[in-house]
Structure formats: structure tokens, C-alpha cells
Amino acid sequence: MPFQSKENRLNITHGTALPDHVLEATAVVAGYGGKTILRQLDLHIRPGEIYALLGANGAGKTTTLSLFLGFVTPAAGTVRVNGIDPATQPDEARRHLAYIPENVALYEHLTARENVAYLLDLAGQRGDGAADAAIAAIDNALAAAGLAAAAFDRRVSGFSKGMRQKVAIALALARKVPALLLDEPTSGLDPQATTEFNRLLGVLRAQGVAVLMVTHDLLSAADVADRIGFLDAGRLLEEVAATGADRFDVRSLHRRYGALAA
Numbered sequence: 001m002p003f004q005s006k007e008n009r010l011n012i013t014h015g016t017a018l019p020d021h022v023l024e025a026t027a028v029v030a031g032y033g034g035k036t037i038l039r040q041l042d043l044h045i046r047p048g049e050i051y052a053l054l055g056a057n058g059a060g061k062t063t064t065l066s067l068f069l070g071f072v073t074p075a076a077g078t079v080r081v082n083g084i085d086p087a088t089q090p091d092e093a094r095r096h097l098a099y100i101p102e103n104v105a106l107y108e109h110l111t112a113r114e115n116v117a118y119l120l121d122l123a124g125q126r127g128d129g130a131a132d133a134a135i136a137a138i139d140n141a142l143a144a145a146g147l148a149a150a151a152f153d154r155r156v157s158g159f160s161k162g163m164r165q166k167v168a169i170a171l172a173l174a175r176k177v178p179a180l181l182l183d184e185p186t187s188g189l190d191p192q193a194t195t196e197f198n199r200l201l202g203v204l205r206a207q208g209v210a211v212l213m214v215t216h217d218l219l220s221a222a223d224v225a226d227r228i229g230f231l232d233a234g235r236l237l238e239e240v241a242a243t244g245a246d247r248f249d250v251r252s253l254h255r256r257y258g259a260l261a262a
């Protein structure tokens, strides 16, 4: 399938920056100190859409995530999370987001269930219901995230990367956030865990969560994403959308990605 040209993409995204985009970056210029990293970045992600952002090392992928988290303030352009500006209302914007870094940080001495309960408390989202109902809601989230019931009461210190991600995704599900940011989620996962992770993203999509996934894993992106964007030196060079049963042309994606990284 042919790539959408930059011109087409810009026409489309500028024309359809609708409020129903949960994650929006429009004409964003941003960087660190005097150094510009993102140059006129346009990125708009709808509810239930999985967007994979690919690019060479240093292209600005993690900086893009930092924009939505309110850790980087744009010098120009606008950023919105569910309509909220993370530069001026970072706490409010973060209430609408879950961020899963490459290595998920959990409380090692707590069990999976205790981690979700405690992190929900920290987010002010434990709820006022009965304790049994709160535990049932956490267990439902852990099960939906694909964690085996036998692991709910195990300390997470012995968990694999894939299991830790499941705990983090369970937390996102329990918080009912509309947007999820993922940094290199499949690096270090074996093929089976990657497939399982991609299945989980499908669960989030079905729940209407907007997912922005930064990755170098082209195959996983081709497998699960609805759109793939190629970031090159802070510019979103091209976007390609999955359409129909054929999804992506992986060889074409690979050629494009290789050219960027060269």
C-alpha cells in the first residue's frame, strides 16, 4: 500500500483536528534549552486507535511522549490530552493518561493486587465502595490484562517484563483512562509475550482507549497498530494507515524505516 504523502497528511490532520481526538499535537515546536527537537509536529489520535510512532534514535519519540505528560513545554503549537493542555494543567492532563515506560516500576515487596490497589489510591481513584467490590474490580482488571489468577497474590519482585506490563495495563484499565502512552513496550519480550502484549492492546482498543506506542519493533507495530507514523529529526515525515484485511505491507514499511535510520 502506498504511503500517504506529507502534504496529504497535513491537509487531513489540519482539517480534522476534532475534539474527539484524545491525543492532539498541532504544529508543535519543542526541545530542550535552546535545542529544537520537534519541528512542526502534527499527531492526532482518536479513541480506540493504536498509533505506533517509529523513528531513528534521537528522532524525538520519547520527547513526544513527554509533551503529552507535560514534562516538555512547546515553544509553539498546541498539545491537548482529552482537551486539556498538559503544559498549563499537567496534573489534570495526567489524570487522563497512563504512561508505561520501557521498564515498569512497581513496588517490589507488594503483590500484583496490592500494587494496583496502592497505585489506584495514589491516583485518588480507589473509589468509596465496599472493600470487596474494590478488590473484585482490581481482580477484573488484572484478569482483563491477562495476568493468571495464581499470580495476583504473588510479590512482583519475581515478575517478568511481560507480567509487569500486565500489572501496569490492569492499573490503566482500573483507572479507566482514555489514553495510554507506551515507550518501547516490546523490547526484550520474547515472541510469545509480544503476541500476548499485542492482544492486550486489542483489549484496550475495544475499550476505546487511544494508544500512542513508541517503538523500534516494526513487526509488532505492523501487527497491532491502526496507524504508523515515521518521525525523522523531529518531523512526522509520513503516516500510513492499516486498511482492510491486508493491513500493512511490511516490506515497504521496512524499506522506509531503514531509510530513516540510515
Ligand SMILES: Nc1ncnc2c1ncn2[C@@H]1O[C@H](COP(=O)(O)OP(=O)(O)OP(=O)(O)O)[C@@H](O)[C@H]1O
Binding pocket: 032, 037, 055, 056, 057, 058, 059, 060, 061, 062, 063, 064
Ligand atoms: N532532558 C533532555 N535534555 C536535553 N536533551 C535531551 C533530553 N532528552 C532528550 N534529549 C535529546 O533530544 C533528542 C531526542 O531525544 P528522544 O529521547 O526524544 O529521542 P528518541 O526518538 O526517543 O530516541 P531513542 O530511540 O534513542 O529512544 C536527542 O538528541 C536527545 O539527546
